Amino acid sequence: MAHILQAVEGAAVDTVKVTRALLSVSDKDGLVELATSLASHGVELLSTGGTAKAMRAAGLTVTDVSEYTGFPEMMDGRVKTLHPSVHGGIMHVRGNEEHEEAMKSQGMKAIDLVVLNLYPFEATVAKGSGFDTCIENIDIGGPSMLRSSAKNHKYVTICTSPEQYPAVMAEMKANDGCTTLGTRRTFAAAAYALSAAYDSAISSWFCGELGSAAPVTSRVYHREMGLKYGCNPQQKAAGVYSLSGRDLPFTVLGGVPGYINLLDATNAWQLVKELKAATGLPAAASFKHVSPAGAAVAVPLSEEEIAAYEVGTVEMTPTAIAYIRARNADPMSSFGDFAAVSDVVDEATAKVLKREVADGIIAPGYEPAALEILKKKKGGKFIVLEAKPDYEAPAGEFREVYGVGFYQDRNSVAFGKDNLKDVRTKSTLPEEAQRDLVVASICAKYTQSNSVGYAKRGQMVGVGAGQQSRVDCVKLAARKVSVWWLRHHPKVQGLQFKDGTKRQDRVNARVRYIEGDITASERPAWESNFEAKPEALTAEEKDAFLAELSGVSLSSDAFFPFRDSIDHASKVGVSYVAQAGGSVADEQVIAACDEYGMSMAFTGIRLFHH
Structure with a gap:
């Protein structure tokens, strides 16, 4: 045989002639086209059950696996490919004298291509099927042949998806009925990934049925695209992967x-x-x-x-x-x-x-x-x-840091106006304030913690992210609120920019004008943006304009541990507050809000995001 003549014991050969193929699939897409192509190269087709029936209906000659093994299918199909003639035909090392003699003495024949799908276990679970039905849809023979074929990929090609069929047909056409080592290795890797994902799905389901967390979790990802680098250029190996069984x-x-x-x-x-x-x-x-x-x-x-x-x-x-x-x-x-x-x-x-x-x-x-x-x-x-609007994220999330795996339930709480009913202050929350607090709270939910957000008229006007101290977060975001509001000041609106000044340069120049701490070295370049040197915006003018600001909403991703955050928020027109509550200082914070005439609701929900 061609592939035996090319083989030396233990050595991988590049091209292997496919003389015999075993096909056993639940997904019949592309099956007849592939089988017809194989037959055109003189490949003997072995098969089982519905797969054999589909190929015969297309006029193809098929040998039943039971005829090949001399052993009937039994036990409702549970035992059909679990036979030495199947696994010996797949697993023997071509060119190994002992293996070849065993094949000859037992009447076994080489199987060079295995095409299979696994029973649709996850689809069965998704239908809400009962425990026993799900167990019956756990494939045994398929994963066994898959692993045997993948292990012996030096000589055997393993196909586990209709998406691989065109590559096999094209390669055999280009190589006189042979497959290449590169393809066999690629397909073997895909086969092991499928096996891992399949076993992981079964394990997770089984442990879930028992009401316990899986003691061991395997997650399989499929590479979707490479990336230039990760967070930094020196992190050159980077890519995007989809979770097995899910699209991006x-x-x-x-x-x-x-x-x-x-x-x-x-x-x-x-x-x-x-x-x-x-x-x-x-x-x-x-x-x-x-x-x-x-x-x-x-x-x-x-x-x-x-x-x-x-x-x-x-x-x-x-x-x-x-x-x-x-x-x-x-x-x-x-x-x-x-x-x-x-x-x-x-x-x-x-x-x-x-x-x-x-x-x-x-x-x-x-x-x-x-x-x-x-x-x-x-x-x-x-x-x-x-x-994809209909995409449903997994209920749980994993991440890895420094070789340590972390798991948590996804923060799937849907924040809305119902979370603002527990008002603890003398003042109430009008409709517009509820809308703004919802905007600020959902924004905080996706901001690196500690975080707070200020909103007005359906718009965030200051976001503070990632501060270790909550009051520092409040101050950082409040500074942004001040800049946002002062951009409306007549002096800021009256700045005369030179023609051709870029949009972002105008933005930056206005912010520096408002901040007012321009250094002597910076000033010439800053002043070059304008037709004439701008008159300074004084501290008194800023304070007077900021005093006009009111109706601002403030939401925190967790409770306020002290009243200092409320005191500082009062300086930027805050009238409405939402926070989780639960601090030993809650009463002090409520009292502070009442002093400033602020309305505050306790949401009862912490929204940390790390």
């Missing part, structure tokens, strides 16, 4: 996403999807480094906001308004952001994104004109992801 929650329509881009995208999409569900309004988010720089829902813009945000002549559709608001919470931080929109992106929203410095967007769909605009942005490098 998005498809890539344009650009080449990076590691951090996709972390931003997956978190941002969850945020806007939840905001839309909670408020019924189109929602948007602007993400940077796995925390939102801003988030908002589509509340109409006032004339003052239109001027402060430099909206220009863009058509103000709901999705465009949502993103304009999200981007203008902190436009300096949003430089190079990853955007997320809860609704189909229209042309107006695409035009807003076109003029901003941004890396990409994730949304559930795109109007043709919008997609054309976005795919041209950054010379085609702008990342366009289409989210």
Whole structure:
């Protein structure tokens, strides 16, 4: 035989002639086409049950496995391929004299190609089938042949998916009925991954039925795409994988996403999807480094906001308004952001994104004109992801840090107005405040903890992320609220920029004007943005303008341990507060809110995000 003549004991040969194939599949897609191709190369076809029936119906000559082994199928099909003639035919080492003599003496024949699917165990479980039915759909013979074939891939090709059939047919056509070592190794790796995923699904289900956590967990991932690098350029090995049995929650329509881009995208999409569900309004988010720089829902813009945000002549559709608001919470931080929109992106929203410095967007769909605009942005490098709205995330989440595996239930709590019913202060929460507290709370849910968020008119106006001290988080976000509000100041609006000054340079120059701590070395470059040297915005003018701010909502991802956070929040117009509650200082915090005339609700839900 051709493949035996090429073999030396223990050595892998590149091409192996397929003389005999065993096919036993539950998924009949592509089966007849593959079998017909094999027959054209003179391959003998072995098969069982429904697979043999399907091939015979197509006019193909098939030998039953029971005829090949001389042993009938029995026990309702539980025993049919578990036979030495099957596994000997697969497992023997070609060129090994002892193995070849055993094959000859026992009347065994070589099996060079195995094509199989495993019983659809997960599909059976998903149907809500009973315990005994699920047990009956645990495949035994299939995984045994799969592992035997994969182990002996030096000589045997193992196919476990109809998606592999075209490659096998093309390779055999190009190599006179042979397969190559590269393909056999690739398919063997896929076979072991399938075996691991299959056993993991069974183990998880079985332990779940017993009401206990699985003592050992194996999770199998399929590589979907490579990435240029991870968080940093020195972390060169990087990629994106889907969990076995699941698709990715998005498809890539344009650009080449990076590691951090996709972390931003997956978190941002969850945020806007939840905001839309909670408020019924189109929602948007602007993400940077796995925390939102801003988030908002589509509340109409006032004339003052239109001027402060430099909206220009863009058509103000709901999705465009949502993103304009999200981007203008902190436009300096949003430089190079990853955007997320809860609704189909229209042309107006695409035009807003076109003029901003941004890396990409994730949304559930795109109007043709919008997609054309976005795919041209950054010379085609702008990342366009289409989210799958019906994607259901696993109930549990795993992560690995420094070789340690961590597991938790996914934080699937859906925050809404019902979480704001426990008002602990003398004042109540009006409808608009409830909407803003929902926006701020959902934003905090997807912000690195400790976190707080300030919102007004359906828009985040200050996000504080990742501070070890809660009051520092409150102060950080409050500084952003001050800058946001002072961007509306007549002096800021009256700044005269030189023609040709870039949009982001105008944003940065305004922020530095508001902050007012420009160094002597910095000043010449800063002043070069303007037609004339701007008159300073004094501390007194800032304080007077900030005193006009009110109706701001503040949400915290956990309780306030001291009243100091409330005291500081009072300086930036906070009128409404939401927090988890549960601190020993709750009564002091409630008293502080009453002193300032703030309304505060206890949500009873901590929203840490790490």
